[in-house]
Amino acid sequence: MQDTRLPARFPERLRELRALLPQLVAILEQGRGDEWYAFAWLEETVTLSAVCGRNEGVQQDTDRGVVLRIFARGIQYESACNRLDESALIEMARALRARVEADDATGMPLPVYRPRSWAEEYADPLPPELRSQLPAGPPAVEQPVHLGVRCTVDPWITTADGLRTLAAATRQRVLAANGAFLRRENAARPEAEAYPALAEVRVLARQTVHTHVFVDRTRNLSQVLPVTLLYALGIMPGGQTGRTLAGGLGGLEIAVLPDDSLAQSAEMPARLSRAERLAPGAYRLITGPDVTGVIAHEAFGHTQEGDTCMCGRSVAPGLRARRVRVGNDQASIVNNPAVFSMDHLFHGPNGSYFFDHEGCFARSQTILDRGWLSAPMTNLTAALALGEPRTANGKRESWRRPLMVRQTNTYFTPGDATLEELIARVPSGFLAHWAHGGMEDPKGGSLTAGTEYLEEIRDGRLTGRLFVGPTGGHVELSDPVFSLLARIEGKTGSRHPRGIPENKYGGCGKYHKESVNAGCGGPWILWSSVTCG
Amino acid sequence: MACEIQDIRRALAEVAAQPGSGLFGWTLTTETAVSHQALMIGGEGNVLTVFQTRQVTDDRATLRVFTRQGAPVRQGVAVVTLDPMADLTAQIAAACAAARGVDNPPWELPAAPPAGYPDVATADPAIAADPGAEHARLIACARREAARLGVAQINSAEAYVSFRRQRLESSSGISTGRALSEVYFELAAERLPGPNVQEVSPLVEATNVDGLDLSTFFARVAEQAGALTGAELPPTSRQATIVIGPEAITALLYELRGQLQADAEYERGPHLLPGDSVADGPLATAGEALTLALDPFLPAMAESTPYTGEGLPAERSLVIEDGVVRRQLVNARMGQYLGRPANGICGNMLVAPGRGDRADWFATLPDVLEIRTFSSLLINPRTLTWSSEIKLGRRHRAGQPPVTIKGGVVSGSLRQNLRDCAFSNRRIVRNDLPDGWKPARGYDGPDAMLIRSGIQVAGA
Incomplete structure (x- = not known):
């Protein structure tokens, strides 16, 4: 079937500013191109959001900034601002150049960088969606090239009021579903055991449209990435919560919560208020895509970040050099910025893009292949320092913050089982569906990932009993990464033609800060044992 | 190119004059910021080499518009970060249009305080x-x-x-x-x-x-x-005794203080009112009760400020005394909704020191886990339950040398923890700066807290 969706348009208001960027790059590196490398980065983030609950509001943020960079003597020098008139930007470019020329510091012993030409990019296979939007042949250096996420509903016509209407209607649906649940569940219960109604339902509808322009001596690229989210949270008087969400890369067409998904907000909080408490210990566990993804992200995602490796903060380079296997045949993890459809869905997760914040094109990379570590993800600095290939993982929280090696969408590869088959293989254990945070330990090789609650499995069937953490909160999963990845017993399949499993809407904070979009996911995975507390 | 205050005021007046705008009031926050940042790599002899260096200048203007509409009267609110490349009047009119669809009970904005604002040293x-x-x-x-x-x-x-x-x-x-x-x-x-x-x-x-x-x-x-030597897993326990440091104390008490805010009561979630005990049961005989004050006037601390987010003058107050809530934090809006006088109580957390001594605890208690660093301490602000992997800690057993521990999961319930806890007699001052992951938090109090109730550990 032909895809009739159109790529998101480049905003007219940025054309003049975009036209100025090549001039800024010329100011930065003219006459020094043999020693220095410079680029200009323009970023605009337009966010519309609405929250409905007992306390309501709408918000519109427009955040726009320019980053100028000179790479010289092993140091990335950057200046950034949001005063975007021509004279201010030219002045910033001249000041940055003067700063680099005046500085006598020497950074890391890195080689001079020569960026790839368009012809070299075309010679290296590109993901289908990206290639389909590029000109047939290599464009001229100065030719602006635009890439946009395909959407059914044009993201540029979304309004805050439209989002408020969506959020209000969703809130009413959750409240109605909670009412129906209470009538059904409480009919047969004594009054003292009746579930109380939800104390509050809060619904967030949000759309963020990221526009990026990257200009260096070889290319002039832009991309528009709309990210849409509809999120509903049910809250009990005692504080137990349940959430459901729909979101990812695309327009309002993906902000759809089917009736059956609302139970997670409308019914689960009440059920969790009566949940049993888990005895701390190690259990046989099945994790859903949400939790599986966090494990992938934390396990060998952060460990395979090139800057972490470059600084000696990761255990991965040593293991790879010594050919130490760190997982079994089923332990394969991919980082893929070019996910524009997945499993049965026609949209990608929020960690996708066409090129990273240093202008490197998105290409899929296997970072762990059946237990064997491959090359790390990199940005420009890490690639030069480690002598490894460039990958499209140079990202920053915003123009205000530094660029680091960051994950895009990280997921376990699919297997061939069904979820029912995995459950049938569990005599005694639990199923973990909803994630609740996670944290990396790239040097120590341990892993922690949270889940909201556990569903009990006995004799190969779900019993319907729910368990929260030992003291009534979420359940934390923790184990040494290597032993955990050796305990994968089975994985479910994917319906995607290229085997991309579902990736969930997510975010990442590297070392507790620097928040970025990061999808993560994978199949349902059966683990023979995971420590839970 | 930045939004100038006089231009914003002019645009607000134009929108207010438009029929049907509903514009009832506004607050405007403007900010100019400069930052310098360097990322470094360590080399031989711990020479620090810069590999990324940045300078950032940042101007922002955030406008909050309030509209009134309907019968009975409802109040809308829209927050807009003003775009200097777009027409100001059109942006404000659009914000008002969006606010008119928002459905809140009405409230009055606080007026300028007659006595002005206190003088507080907030910048170096x-x-x-x-x-x-x-x-x-x-x-x-x-x-x-x-x-x-x-x-x-x-x-x-x-x-x-x-x-x-x-x-x-x-x-x-x-x-x-x-x-x-x-x-x-x-x-x-x-x-x-x-x-x-x-x-x-x-x-x-x-x-x-x-x-x-x-x-x-x-x-x-x-x-x-x-101390990074020969780490072991902690033992699994349904009733562990732990000692936590000032970072964890700061994070836990900050969430507890959230339940003192009138917003928590208005939103019908778990909350604490004056007279409530912060522990969810009777105090153990050997336990020490929590006493907490908020002080926005301490110089050079993360939560020092002359005014609250609404513009009320900041106020210092004892909020928890001997484990009992004394004051609720009531902002102007919630004060009107709940029929209570508003206050500007906010600021850095001051915790009364205890009688305990960290070394004494480790020497005398039979088995205690000292949690030096949590991998990721996640605290549920509603249930006040918490859980984390142990990134680094030590196990102390009376008469035996301490052992480094790492891994495993420790979980707790703060209000249960407060039934049987003790505070050290050594004071520490620390600050958390605000970022996308945490709010500004200032803490001046004991450098350690011993918890003997409501702790479980999943480990070896």
Whole structure:
């Protein structure tokens, strides 16, 4: 079937500013191109959001900034601002150049960088969606090239009021579903055991449209990435919560919560208020895509970040050099910025893009292949320092913050089982569906990932009993990464033609800060044992 | 190109004059910020080499418009970060249009205080004068300390200095401002001789370079890195005794304080009112009760401020005394909704010191886990339950040498923890700067808390 969706348009208001960027790059590196490398980065983030609950509001943020960079003597020098008139930007470019020329510091012993030409990019296979939007042949250096996420509903016509209407209607649906649940569940219960109604339902509808322009001596690229989210949270008087969400890369067409998904907000909080408490210990566990993804992200995602490796903060380079296997045949993890459809869905997760914040094109990379570590993800600095290939993982929280090696969408590869088959293989254990945070330990090789609650499995069937953490909160999963990845017993399949499993809407904070979009996911995975507390 | 206050005021007047705009009031926050940041890699002899250096200038204007519409009257609110490249009047009119669909009970905006605002030192004069020079001084200090750090290898470091000038204005006559300075230094290091497979990565934050106290910070790095030996899993336990440090105490008490806010009551979730006990059961005989005050006037701390977010004058108050809530934090809006007088109580957390001594606890208690660092302490603000993997800790058993522990999961319930806890008699002052992951938090109180109730551990 032909895809009739159109790529998101480049905003007219940025054309003049975009036209100025090549001039800024010329100011930065003219006459020094043999020693220095410079680029200009323009970023605009337009966010519309609405929250409905007992306390309501709408918000519109427009955040726009320019980053100028000179790479010289092993140091990335950057200046950034949001005063975007021509004279201010030219002045910033001249000041940055003067700063680099005046500085006598020497950074890391890195080689001079020569960026790839368009012809070299075309010679290296590109993901289908990206290639389909590029000109047939290599464009001229100065030719602006635009890439946009395909959407059914044009993201540029979304309004805050439209989002408020969506959020209000969703809130009413959750409240109605909670009412129906209470009538059904409480009919047969004594009054003292009746579930109380939800104390509050809060619904967030949000759309963020990221526009990026990257200009260096070889290319002039832009991309528009709309990210849409509809999120509903049910809250009990005692504080137990349940959430459901729909979101990812695309327009309002993906902000759809089917009736059956609302139970997670409308019914689960009440059920969790009566949940049993888990005895701390190690259990046989099945994790859903949400939790599986966090494990992938934390396990060998952060460990395979090139800057972490470059600084000696990761255990991965040593293991790879010594050919130490760190997982079994089923332990394969991919980082893929070019996910524009997945499993049965026609949209990608929020960690996708066409090129990273240093202008490197998105290409899929296997970072762990059946237990064997491959090359790390990199940005420009890490690639030069480690002598490894460039990958499209140079990202920053915003123009205000530094660029680091960051994950895009990280997921376990699919297997061939069904979820029912995995459950049938569990005599005694639990199923973990909803994630609740996670944290990396790239040097120590341990892993922690949270889940909201556990569903009990006995004799190969779900019993319907729910368990929260030992003291009534979420359940934390923790184990040494290597032993955990050796305990994968089975994985479910994917319906995607290229085997991309579902990736969930997510975010990442590297070392507790620097928040970025990061999808993560994978199949349902059966683990023979995971420590839970 | 930036939005000028007089242009915004003019545009607001134009929108107010438009029929049907519904514009009832507004608040405007403007900010100008400058920051300097460096990412460094550690080399031989702990030489710190910069590989990324940044300078950022940032201007922002955030307008909050309030509309009134309908019968009975409802109040809408829309927040818009003004775009200097777009027409101001059109942006404000669009914000009003969006606000008119928002459905809140009406409330009045607070007026300017007749007595003005208290004078509070919120910014470091040296950073205000030259943030770049202070950033360079921070790096120089860090390099000196690093060169003396013999027992550990530094893998990476990061140094950040910023200065922000903020203004708050409102349609109700508020016109005030403050300056803020922020500094942090972060470092990752491992024990020598290397290579090994564990590191420490502490972060220290303050409002001025000297407030980081880098000598003490590097001494802590050396001590913690030296402890990275032969880690074991903690034992599984349904009733563990633990000792936590000031970072965890700060995080836990900050969430507890959230339940003192009138917003929590209005939103019908768990909340605490004056007269309530913060523990969810009777105190153990040997337990110490929590006493907590909030103080926005302490100089050079993360939560020091002359005014609240609404523009009320900041107010110091004892909020929890001997484990019992004394004051609720009532902002102007919630005060009107709940029929209570508003107050400006806010600020840094002051916790009364206890009688305990960390070394004494470790020497005398039969089995105690000292949690030095949590991997990721996640606290549920509603249930006040919490859980985390142990990133680094020590197990102390009376009469035996301590053992380094790592891994496993410790979980707790704060209100249950407060049934049987004790505080150390040693005071520490610390700051958390606000970022996307945490709010500003200032803490002045005991450097350790012993918890004997409501703790479970999943480990060996």
